Amino acid sequence: MDNLNIATVYTGNNCTGEPIMIPVMPIRPELARAYVPYQLYNKIFSPQESLKKGTVFPELVK
Amino acid sequence: MWFYDKKTQYPIKITKPDPRMAIAILTQYGGPNGELAASLRYLSQRFSMPTKEAKATLNDIGTEELAHLEMIGTMVHQLMDKVPPKELEKLHVDTNYVIHGRAVYPSDSNGVPFTAAYIESMEDPIANLNEDLAAEEKARATYDYLINIADDPDVIDPLRFLREREVVHYQRFGETLRIVQETMGRKKFY
Amino acid sequence: MDEQTTLLEQIMAYDFALYDLQLFLNTHPSDTNALRDYKMALEQSENLRRQYQSKYGPLTARYLPNTTCWQWINDPWPWNNKEV
Numbered sequence: 488m489d490n491l492n493i494a495t496v497y498t499g500n501n502c503t504g505e506p507i508m509i510p511v512m513p514i515r516p517e518l519a520r521a522y523v524p525y526q527l528y529n530k531i532f533s534p535q536e537s538l539k540k541g542t543v544f545p546e547l548v549k
Numbered sequence: 550m551w552f553y554d555k556k557t558q559y560p561i562k563i564t565k566p567d568p569r570m571a572i573a574i575l576t577q578y579g580g581p582n583g584e585l586a587a588s589l590r591y592l593s594q595r596f597s598m599p600t601k602e603a604k605a606t607l608n609d610i611g612t613e614e615l616a617h618l619e620m621i622g623t624m625v626h627q628l629m630d631k632v633p634p635k636e637l638e639k640l641h642v643d644t645n646y647v648i649h650g651r652a653v654y655p656s657d658s659n660g661v662p663f664t665a666a667y668i669e670s671m672e673d674p675i676a677n678l679n680e681d682l683a684a685e686e687k688a689r690a691t692y693d694y695l696i697n698i699a700d701d702p703d704v705i706d707p708l709r710f711l712r713e714r715e716v717v718h719y720q721r722f723g724e725t726l727r728i729v730q731e732t733m734g735r736k737k738f739y
Numbered sequence: 740m741d742e743q744t745t746l747l748e749q750i751m752a753y754d755f756a757l758y759d760l761q762l763f764l765n766t767h768p769s770d771t772n773a774l775r776d777y778k779m780a781l782e783q784s785e786n787l788r789r790q791y792q793s794k795y796g797p798l799t800a801r802y803l804p805n806t807t808c809w810q811w812i813n814d815p816w817p818w819n820n821k822e823v
Contacts, residue, residue, distance in 0.1 A: 498602060498728055500768040509727055520730065521679060523723020526763070528772050534752035534780060538559065541713025543759040549716050555798050557817045558755060560748055564820070605765040613758060623818040630820070717759065724766040 496525045551612070558616040559710045563627040563703045568642045570704060571628035572658050573695060577621045577711075579655025579663035582687040584621055588614035590668040590684060594677045600732055603674060606725045607681075610718050617711055622653045624707060675733070678726040682719055689715035746791050750798070753784035 499506030511525050529546065537543040577583045591611030598604045629651045637646045645660060655663035671677055692712035699705045740748075760777045767773060792802055796810040804810055 496767060497769050498724075498766060500601070504601070506769065507728065507731055509731055513727075521682070521723075522727065522730075523682075523720060525724055525727055526720060526767075528763070528767065528770050531756075531760075531776060534756040534783075535749075537756045537759065538710075538748075538752040541559075541710040542717045543756050544717070544763075547717055547720060548713065552799055552801065554754075555811075555817060556747060556751060556754075558751065558758075560744075560751060561818075562820055602766050602768070606762065609758075609762055609765060613762075619817065626818050627820050717762065721762050721766055728766065 496527065551615075557620050557623055558613070559620060559707050561620060561623045561627065561703075561707050563624060563701070565701050565703070566630065566632045567628050567701065567704070568632050568637055569640050570699060570701075571625045572642050572645055573698060574621060574628070574704075574708075575625050575653075575656065576658040577688070577691060577695070578618065578625060578653065580657030580661075580691075581667045582684065582691045583655075583657070583663075583667075584614050584618040584688075585655055585663055586667040587611075587684060587688065588618060589665065590670065591681065593668070593670040594674075594681070597670070597672045597674065597677070598729075599674055600728055602728050603678075603725045606721055610721065613714070613718075617714065620707060620711065624704065625653050628704070674729050675726070678722055678729060681722045682726070685715045685719040685722065689719070743791075743795050746787065746794075750784060750787045750791060753780050753787060756780050757784060 496509045496511070497506040498509055509525050511527065513522055516522060526544070526546070529544075531537070531543040532540060532545060534543075540548055542548060579585055588611050591607045591614065595604055595607035595611060598607050632651065634643070634646060637643045648654075648660070669677075669680055689712055692708055692715065696705055696708050696712065699708060757777065757780050760773055760780065764770065764773055764777065788798060792798055792804065796804055796813055800811045802811075
C-alpha cells in the first residue's frame with residue numbers, strides 16, 4: 488500500500504485545462520472527511536465479459 | 550437533452566412469470582433507494598456542481614440511472630405480464646392489481662407512491678456527494694436483498710449487473726468528492 | 740438465440756464497455772490508455788450498429804433506412820419479450 492500513497496492521478500484535461508494532481512490516497516488526510524482511493528487504469532475485460540460482470544474493471548468486481 | 554436507444558442496457562428475457570418477485574423488484578422502480586430517485590437526485594444536483602469532472606459525472610450517472618429504471622420496469626412488466634387475476638389473488642398481490650392492474654407504477658413494494666422526499670439537492674457539493682455515496686450503498690444493499698429472495702437466473706443475472714453498477718458509481722462519486730475536496734481546499738473553482 | 744438478438748447483444752456489450760469507460764474518463768480525462776480503449780470500442784460499436792440497422796431497422800429515431808415506411812415504430816420494443 489505504501490507505493491499507492493505516492494502514485495498520483497492527473498485529473499485535469501490536458502487539452503482544455505490545468506491538470507490537478509491527486510494522490511491515490513491523500514498524503515495529509517483531514518479529520519471529518521471521507522476519502523475513496525483514486526483508481527488507476529489497468530487491464531480491462533473484453534466487452535462481452537464486461538456486460539456479464541457489470542463493469543470493464545476487474546478490480547471493481549465486488 | 551437526450552436521444553433514445555431502442556435497447557436495454559443489459560439483456561432482459563424473463564420467460565417465467567413471478568408476480569411476487571415483480572412486486573419485490575418494484576421498489577427499485579419507485580421506492581426510496583430506487584432508480585427513479587437516483588436519476589432525479591443526480592440530474593438535479595448536477596446544476597450546482599463546481600468542477601467540470603463533477604458536472605460530467607453527475608450528468609452521466611444520472612443518465613445511466615434512467616437506463617436502469619427502464620431495466621427494472623421491463624423486469625416488473627415481464628414478471629407480471631398476462632398472469633391471470635385469480636393467480637394474483639392466490640399469491641396475495643391482488644391489492645396491487647385492483648389499483649393498477651398489471652401496469653408498472655412508480656411505488657415501493659408496499660404500494661407507497663414515489664415521492665421526491667426520497668432525495669435531496671443542496672448547493673453544497675460535498676453534502677450532495679456524501680448523499681450520493683450513501684445512496685449507491687443503499688441501492689447495492691437492496692439488490693443484495695432482492696438477489697437473496699430470487700431463484701430464476703433470468704431475474705438474478707440483471708439484478709447482479711445492477712448491483713455491480715452501484716459499486717462502480719460509488720467509486721466514481723468517491724473520485725468526484727476527492728476532486729471537489731482538492732479544488733475547494735485551494736479555493737479555486739472552475 | 741436468433742441472429743438479430745446475437746447482434747443486438749454484441750452492440751449492448753460494446754456500448755456498455757463504452758459507457759463504463761466514459762464514467763472513468765470523466766474523473767481521469769488525461770488517461771491515454773483509457774482513451775485508446777475507448778476509441779477501439781467506439782469503432783467496433785459503430786460497425787456493429789451499421790450492420791444491425793441495415794438488416795433489422797433503426798436503433799435510434801434519427802435513422803431512415805427507407806423512404807416508404809417509418810420503421811422506428813416497429814416491434815420489438817426493448818421491454819417486449821419476443822418469446823412470450
